[in-house]
Amino acid sequence: MPAISRGEVSYITGAASGIGRALASMLVDQGGLVVIADLNGEAAAKFAAELNEKAGSVVAISVKADTTVWEEQLAGFQHTTSKFKRIDYVFANAGIAERPWLPPFDPETAATRPLVKPDLATANINLTGQLYTAALALQTFERQEIGPSGFRGKLILTASVFGYFPSKAMPLYAASKAGIINFMRSAAQYYAAKNITVNSVAPNLVDTPIAPDTLFIPFRERKLLSDIQLVLDQFKKFLGESTLNGQALSISQDNVWVHPADTHMLEVNGPACDLISMEILKIFGDKTQ
Template structure:
């Protein structure tokens, strides 16, 4: 499996966007990429929060969208609003629990039967941390049984996104190169907690870290197949992912990330953008490409590369 050359990561300090100077780690044209009118996007978790904002942005650029959400009523209402405003069918809704393979498969099948292809897949659905174990309390522990951990956060944020990714890759594989020059593009919603640990959110942090390394790994595999894979990693954004009370101190200390700045990073991956294997990150006014791990890379690379070659042979994959 070939990795992107290290020169691909251009560590420039400033990026000017429509919102003014932003700290960044790569150079980007002041002209943001756009989708080609009529291109189709499949977005999970699209009835609220970041997913809803991305969906609105894509429709405003002339795109057609599949609004996939576990809240089927909210998805249908949102699709109706978009269609009414456009005066034509630009959106369809599917009820989809991302942890349910059959529901996700049905959603993709409906998208293909309706729009004939999917140009972009946004694996966005996710939830906040659920307590996976009871709070640490040695005195109470002796009086309660061992508790099975609640792994819902990891199941939705990691396994659910991998189901979405699996359907995206198999869909892209079955269709020709589209108007923007790609078979398709997969964009995963991760988090800065994919890089930084959190005492209170071990499952959220581990699932987002999994998404980041999954993204980097599959981006290398699909790099020569007219498919790009990237991740958007914001810090806390004011959405409905958590109870509003959680956001109060963050508003007070101005520690929330601007949703428009998050959308700007999604937009950089659209159209004819060739960015691949990147973790575009946002925290308050800061924007950067988070670098891959390089500590002891040179010493480990021969074994890491060889394991890919040997596993490809074992799996019957013809990738060199």
Template sequence: MAVISRGEVSYITGAASGIGRALATMLVSQGGLVVIADLNVEAGSKFASELNEKAGSIVAISVEVDTTVWEDQMAAFQQATNIFKRIDYVFANAGIAEHPWLPPFDPETAASRPMVKPDLATADINLTGQLYTAALALQTFERQEIGPSGFRGKLILTASVFGYYPSRAMPLYAASKAGIINFMRSAAQYYANKNITVNAIAPNLVDTPIAPDVLFIPFRERKLLSDMQLVLDQFQKCLGESTINGHALSISQDNVWAHPPDTHMFEENNPACDLISVELFKLFGDSTA
């Protein structure tokens, strides 16, 4: 399996807990340096101190970041590059569980209630926040030379199987993760010949602090949680000298697969889909073919 080169730098959003924390621990164990970017700066700083104490050197730094705030993310990237000089891997991982975007459906009381503005917090963090991270990652990679693994940099986004499958209880979560999947596939094509790879890891429910613990009890009882080590193994496949690009590596319980792009009616649509890229690049002043 692909491994990182010693001293390569990883920037991880949401790294103070859950998947991000497990990922940071794995990368440091392989000789990597990590930037723990998290809104919970107290937990992030404590985690960084634990990693540094165990390693006996500075292998981790903590930066306070609200991923929905562009200025926060830009400042964090600048701090990371000032300290570590480059960033080899960016993991756009920070996310939250579904926040009800509208009140529960109730025709009996609807007429007596005012229309409410939807709560888009789930999409703000899970989609917009990740796109801010991606934008900074790709521009950072563009400004640095090819690294020890043969790439300018690698972007890995945390998605979900709900990027492919609908959920009647999680419309905003599903929408944001679907957006991440299609962004990843599109960006991967654009950067394919630029020494940059873009991939996504898409697990089903993993036992993390993303939601109240009571939510996980029936999943534990029915053995329906996805295995954290399998999730980490999929991240690992994208690292080092791996040429994987444009893949949605998916995990559900003990099952692992690369989820294929939708090809229904693809041949019929592809001529127009491809031509729009050609023509838009002309309008954008982009020399990409």
């Protein structure tokens, strides 16, 4: 299983709990340095202190950042490069569960209710927030030399199987994760020859604080949860000298698979899709082929 080189730096959003916390612990155990970035600054600082106490040295720092606020994320990255000089891995992991974006459908009362502005918090955090993280990661990688593992940097985004499968109860969650998957595949193509990899890990439901514990009870009873260690094992596959790029490693219970890109009608659409990429890059003044 690939591993990081000792002293490599990982920036992890949503790292004070859940998958992000487990990731940080794993990376420190491999000899890495980690940045605990989280909206809950107090929890992030406490966790970083715990990691440092256990290691007997400074292996972690914390930053408080709302991922939907560009300026806060920018400050977090700047603090990290000031402290550790470079960032080898960025894990765009922060996310929330579905929130009701519209009131429940009820034609009998609809006429008596005002039209309401939708709650887009799920999309703002799970898509826009991750794209802010990605934008900072990719620009940081561009500004630094190739690291000990042979790359300028690696971006790994936390997606979900709901990036492939629709959910009538979670339209914004599904939309945001689908956006992450297609962004990952597109960015991976662009950066493929630039010593930068872009990948994603897409689990089904994992027992974390992302949702109230009562939600997980029926899933535990029916053994429908994905094991967090199996999820971590998929993140490991992208580390170190791994050349994997553009992959969506997916987990559901004990099942692990690389989810394929949609190729339906690609033979017909491929030439136009390739040409529009070339022409738009020209318009943008980008010499990438």
